[in-house]
Amino acid sequence: MATLVFVESADGKIKKTSLEAVAYAYAMGGPVIAVAVGSVSNDELDALGKYGAAKVLHAADNRLNQGIAKAYAAVLSKAMEDEKAAILILANSSLATPVAALVSARLGASLATNVVELPNSSAGFVVKRSIYTGKAFSFVELKNPKKVIVIKKNAAELKEMGGTTQVVNYTAPLSDADFNAKIISTEKATGEVLLPEAEIVVSGGRGMKGPENWGILEELAKTLHAATGCSKPVSDMGWRPHHEHVGQTGVKVAPQLYIAIGISGAIQHLAGVNSSKCIVVINKDADAPFFKAADYGIVGDAFDVLPKLTAAIKAAK
Amino acid sequence: MKILVCITHVPDTTSKINFLDNNTRFDANGVQYIIGPYDDYALARAIELKESMGASVTVLNVGLAETEPTLRKGLAIGADDAIRVNADPMDSFFVAHQIAQQAKGYDLILMGRESIDFNGGVVHSLVGELLALPSFSPVMKLEIDGTKVTMAREIEGGKESIEATLPLIAGCQEPIAEWKIPNMRGIMSARTKPLKVVEPQSIDQPTKILRFELPPPKGAVKMIAPDNVGELVTKLKTEAKVL
Ligand SMILES: Cc1cc2nc3c(=O)[nH]c(=O)nc-3n(C[C@H](O)[C@H](O)[C@H](O)COP(=O)(O)OP(=O)(O)OC[C@H]3O[C@@H](n4cnc5c(N)ncnc54)[C@H](O)[C@@H]3O)c2cc1C
Numbered sequence: 342m343a344t345l346v347f348v349e350s351a352d353g354k355i356k357k358t359s360l361e362a363v364a365y366a367y368a369m370g371g372p373v374i375a376v377a378v379g380s381v382s383n384d385e386l387d388a389l390g391k392y393g394a395a396k397v398l399h400a401a402d403n404r405l406n407q408g409i410a411k412a413y414a415a416v417l418s419k420a421m422e423d424e425k426a427a428i429l430i431l432a433n434s435s436l437a438t439p440v441a442a443l444v445s446a447r448l449g450a451s452l453a454t455n456v457v458e459l460p461n462s463s464a465g466f467v468v469k470r471s472i473y474t475g476k477a478f479s480f481v482e483l484k485n486p487k488k489v490i491v492i493k494k495n496a497a498e499l500k501e502m503g504g505t506t507q508v509v510n511y512t513a514p515l516s517d518a519d520f521n522a523k524i525i526s527t528e529k530a531t532g533e534v535l536l537p538e539a540e541i542v543v544s545g546g547r548g549m550k551g552p553e554n555w556g557i558l559e560e561l562a563k564t565l566h567a568a569t570g571c572s573k574p575v576s577d578m579g580w581r582p583h584h585e586h587v588g589q590t591g592v593k594v595a596p597q598l599y600i601a602i603g604i605s606g607a608i609q610h611l612a613g614v615n616s617s618k619c620i621v622v623i624n625k626d627a628d629a630p631f632f633k634a635a636d637y638g639i640v641g642d643a644f645d646v647l648p649k650l651t652a653a654i655k656a657a658k
Numbered sequence: 659m660k661i662l663v664c665i666t667h668v669p670d671t672t673s674k675i676n677f678l679d680n681n682t683r684f685d686a687n688g689v690q691y692i693i694g695p696y697d698d699y700a701l702a703r704a705i706e707l708k709e710s711m712g713a714s715v716t717v718l719n720v721g722l723a724e725t726e727p728t729l730r731k732g733l734a735i736g737a738d739d740a741i742r743v744n745a746d747p748m749d750s751f752f753v754a755h756q757i758a759q760q761a762k763g764y765d766l767i768l769m770g771r772e773s774i775d776f777n778g779g780v781v782h783s784l785v786g787e788l789l790a791l792p793s794f795s796p797v798m799k800l801e802i803d804g805t806k807v808t809m810a811r812e813i814e815g816g817k818e819s820i821e822a823t824l825p826l827i828a829g830c831q832e833p834i835a836e837w838k839i840p841n842m843r844g845i846m847s848a849r850t851k852p853l854k855v856v857e858p859q860s861i862d863q864p865t866k867i868l869r870f871e872l873p874p875p876k877g878a879v880k881m882i883a884p885d886n887v888g889e890l891v892t893k894l895k896t897e898a899k900v901l
């Protein structure tokens with residue numbers, strides 16, 4: 342039976358996390374059908390074949406250029422039926438998670454979000470979820486015949502296999518009632534690496550002393566092609582925009598490398614970074630709790646260490 | 659206007675997480691429970707709306723008897739009455755189904771963006787589908803003008819501004835409102851405000867938690883001298899292989 346994957350795009354490009362979802366579905370075995378909505382170029386859609394999609398359904402309805410969860414759910418539910426698919430895979434995002442929930446309720450499917458690795462179907466169908474904001478995992482059996490799974494970043498390895506795919510135009514009947522809200526405007530950072538998807542994150546805390554000092558931190562981020570993040574007080578005080586705030590009540594990141602500068606390492610901040618592969622902490626206080634959660638640490642003044650680190654990385658390139 | 663706020667009863671954000679009985683049961687020993695931080699934002703916004711435009715605020719929890727102090731705290735913060743659905747919340751759809759039974763007739767249903775124990779991020783959407791109401795999350799701003807609702811929703815790398823009409827459901831996060839701390843008068847009056855207990859509807863639960871696991875312990879930190887950042891760069895390249 343086929344596995345369906347929702348591929349999300351931003352500015353006409355398919356998100357890397359969605360490619361991971363295709364790779365995840367492919368690794369589960371069985372044919373993979375990707376579903377893309379709104380305007381995405383054919384080149385982008387064709388490239389899905391490389392990650393394992395045997396077929397791509399493209400619902401190009403103009404109205405779908407606006408990210409309305411209910412309308413997306415209507416398309417995906419219909420596609421599940423048409424393709425007789427039992428499983429839908431989505432990559433976690435602020436849109437995909439609500440869409441997953443709506444589809445699961447419509448189809449009477451078992452739903453699991455925050456899934457961190459491939460399912461185990463040796464006895465029942467069991468997924469591993471991240472819970473307690475990264476402090477633990479649960480193994481959950483999805484009991485219903487239909488299943489909707491939302492994966493976290495890094496749940497599957499992204500491999501190009503060089504396959505080809507067939508792109509098919511797809512129309513699902515959509516009524517005005519499916520567009521149950523109006524998006525008036527969108528404000529989005531452009532040309533920057535997005536924090537939730539970044540492989541390297543450079544993050545600053547109250548130890549940076551003020552927004553006027555972010556230049557040296559951004560310089561390091563630019564050198565590393567990294568996204569910038571911050572602690573909660575930093576966004577609360579308006580030094581940085583809210584969408585950069587990392588932690589329990591902010592963005593949960595999962596980069597290869599997280600560099601924390603002038604952040605004490607409160608447990609609520611750590612909750613947002615504990616899925617990072619490697620953590621570097623720069624803090625002038627040797628007793629800062631963040632060092633206990635770090636792989637590498639430097640006790641030093643940010644204003645002294647940051648420019649040196651940027652220079653060393655440039656030199657090593 | 660009638661507002662329903664769905665709150666979770668969850669371990670304090672500083673809690674150490676442990677499990678008992680071969681990793682099949684949460685160890686509540688020594689754990690302090692709080693209103694979920696996102697739910698606390700939802701409740702704070704509800705109280706603000708009550709104060710600015712007049713509304714009744716009901717807090718609802720699906721949980722066993724031990725969650726009642728958390729509901730009382732919601733009453734102390736300013737909710738008018740409370741409902742507890744007497745069931746152990748183990749599956750998002752089950753919880754959503756129970757909430758949907760109680761949620762009819764409200765103009766606005768506020769929840770948190772996610773629970774901090776289960777981290778589902780889905781109950782608001784599930785209730786929305788069950789009641790055929792629009793649902794939005796994570797909502798950072800919510801203004802009401804008649805039946806028109808203007809919201810800011812966080813998206814990756816920014817936010818979008820959305821317009822919809824009541825009744826609707828929103829999963830809240832900061833900076834929608836400032837957390838409220840109960841005062842003495844609130845705490846006193848909370849004792850006598852109505853708290854209704856209802857029995858759950860029994861339905862098949864689509865998922866079952868089999869067991870839990872803790873992440874492997876972190877290795878020791880390697881310290882590097884501040885005048886030797888070159889060594890850090892080398893280690894990141896050759897040892898950690900992340901550059
Ligand atoms: C329910 C709840 C949820 C929360 N959620 C979050 C969350 O999501 N994210 C989050 O970040 N916080 C969160 N917090 C807040 C958290 O508890 C901490 O207060 C916060 O993380 C501290 O931020 P900070 O490390 O930037 O500031 P501080 O704790 O003030 O630390 C500043 C650090 O900078 C160091 N420093 C100072 N000067 C320099 C210098 N020149 N060079 C180098 N280092 C220097 C200091 O030694 C210190 O360690 C939450 C709290 C609660 C109660």
Ligand SMILES: Nc1ncnc2c1ncn2[C@@H]1O[C@H](COP(=O)(O)O)[C@@H](O)[C@H]1O
Nearest residue numbers: 664720747769770772773778779780781
């Ligand atoms: N047991 C529960 N009782 C009441 N509300 C809940 C419960 N579980 C979840 N919710 C609400 O749904 C939101 C999202 O929860 P979740 O989908 O578990 O992340 C929470 O922030 C609460 O507002």
